[in-house]
Amino acid sequence: MEKLKNKVALITGASKGIGAGIAKEFALQGVRVVLNYNQDSIGANETVKEIENHGGEAIALQGDISKADEVERLFLETQNVFGRLDILVNNAGVFPPNSLGSFSEIDFYRTINTNILGNILCTKESLKYFSALGGSIINLTSVQSKNPIPEMAVYASTKGAIEVLTMAYAKELAAKNIRVNALAPGAVETEGTHTRGWFKSDFHKQIERMTPLGRMGQPADIGKVAAFLASDDALWITGERITASGGLH
Template identity: 35%
Template sequence: MNSLKNRTAIITGSARGLGKAIAERYAALGANVVINYSRDHASAEEVVKNIKAMKANVIAVKADVTRAEEVKYLFGETKKAFGTVDIVVANAGIELIQVPVTEFTEEQFDRVFNINVKGAYFTLQQAARDIADGGRIIYISSSTTTSPVPGMAVYGGSKATPKYLVEILAKEIGHRKVTVNSIIPGPVENTGVFVEMAKEDPFYKELLNGSPMGRLTSVQDVADVAEFFASDLSGFVSGQHLLVNGASIY
């Protein structure tokens, strides 16, 4: 079993969904965990409660990743509490689906790119500045960047841009033995738009029919890969993008 004892991990957008699953996995492996949220204080506190029950060290920090000064504050509070930053997971993001190219609005474009691109860029930038030598930086991307899906031009485009930054950053700070990688999940069950989507929805059925294994990606599937990228096992894996979708066409 991997151990993250004495390591400190920041996971942005970790009050629910993928971020929550990764935070709780890292806590189970002994890491000090920093829960980040922008609005949902109640959900963040619930995750903190879960992690404390594991006897792991945890704090929650409210910070909007679209504001560079708040990202800096997030890292500052982490170092104040634990003295170091060893693992950073840039997970915070929002979705926009089933909106054709001819129909998305400027407001929709700005909101998605502000969170998914600007937020990821400034999180990765601050991680590069503050992470300890030998640290791990992980970006959560989307399978829409590898399998273009109609109606997801804005969302897929916003998730593709930081993947390029991952490759650049891996080269720029590799001399510090810091690895930088991205995880590319397929559609993830019970997160984001799939929290409210009925199993009878034609779009859900289409995604399910495209999966050879007959299911969507789970949060634990993604947490498994996040564990690998955070562990010593991936010490010579950097600048890479790992697709986690069970060979689905999506």
Template identity: 35%
Template sequence: MGVLTGRTALVTGASRGIGRGIAERLARDGARVAVHYGRNETAAKETVAAIEAAGGAAFTIGVELGLPGDVEALWAEFDRHADGLDILVNNAGIGNTRPIDEITEQEFDRVFAVNVKAPFFIVRHGMARLRDGGRVINVSSGLARTAVMPDNMAYAMTKGALDVFSRDLSKVLGPRAITVNSVAPGIIDTDNTAGLLYGTEGGWAQAAAISALGRVGETADVADVVAFLASGGARWVTGSWVDATGGSLT
């Protein structure tokens, strides 16, 4: 039996990239996983199929975040499949924004609606469903602590806000033995970073050189950290910002 057997997890933005890696890892540890997606139903079903092929259990939830009624719709769909939640991973987000001299107010509002407002209200409406002793894990970014990519400023700002949310929420949910932490990836090989890694000459080597470990991160590198925080072994870790950048901030 896995360390998360009997528990239910919800991972937002789990159809691809880091979210998919997290969903598959939690399922491998025994959790039944709600695989949330915004638009790509096919990819979400592929994630579920991969989980089931490995002997796990999962189901999809399709709701586009950042729109009116999004959180209510997400929880209504979740309630059709489960009667409570043990692990919430707020991973869904817009990963890139244009420089300050190009971004529009509409784009700015959109990234904050998806990356900050949605996680806040997912928790706000999900607290009654979250069982005592549960886990909330917010996927942040190393860019919340470094100005290495200033053209991605608005995105980095959302992750800074998410970190404050994690810190303060840990005090709110602590009396129920629910831990809350942020996990901050660095550059991870996903379709979201394909332009950086594969679209420019020497992009991969430059990205690898940023890490103290000399390589580009993989989704499993982040998923393993999330899995630890979701486990009983992390029961005394809360309100923390966990650096999962491979030493990119050193």
């Protein structure tokens, strides 16, 4: 519980779902957490309140990570509040599920700009704030990068791109003692799965049958793996794709 105490983490897309799960686990381990959100201020502030109610320290900061000026402001505000940066979790992402025939140019650019460009902009900006001691960058990807499901082709391709970026970042930033790893969840129960009608559906039952551990994951499951990757227990791990999927591939 003390291994991450007093470190500062910026988590993008942390108002709900996996991002919020990571934020809560980090806070339990003593991390001071910045929850970035784009539109869902209510969700972000509710997560901050939950963290504070359990004795943690967190703030919510709005910012569209696909826009360089907003990314610059996000990191500057983090520095102004907490005075340091130790961990960056590139979690924010969008996944409009559409068949190839109905996928629009607008859908394409929104997905690419958030999932890939946003990752690049945040990683680039973080380099201004990590100390000489280095830090940890965790990029959220997906098992779909290697085994995409129908109607998720563009989303899955962005996750594959992020895994390539992870390997490239790890080589480039090793000299700065910055570790970079990809964390690839399997099927996780989030607000998104409920909104899309996947929870308790035939698709849900199929996923449970395909998952050796027999259930969908929870955001807390991913939070625990992220906390390990951010900790000194993972000092010899960089450039890797860590799968947390209950055995689903």
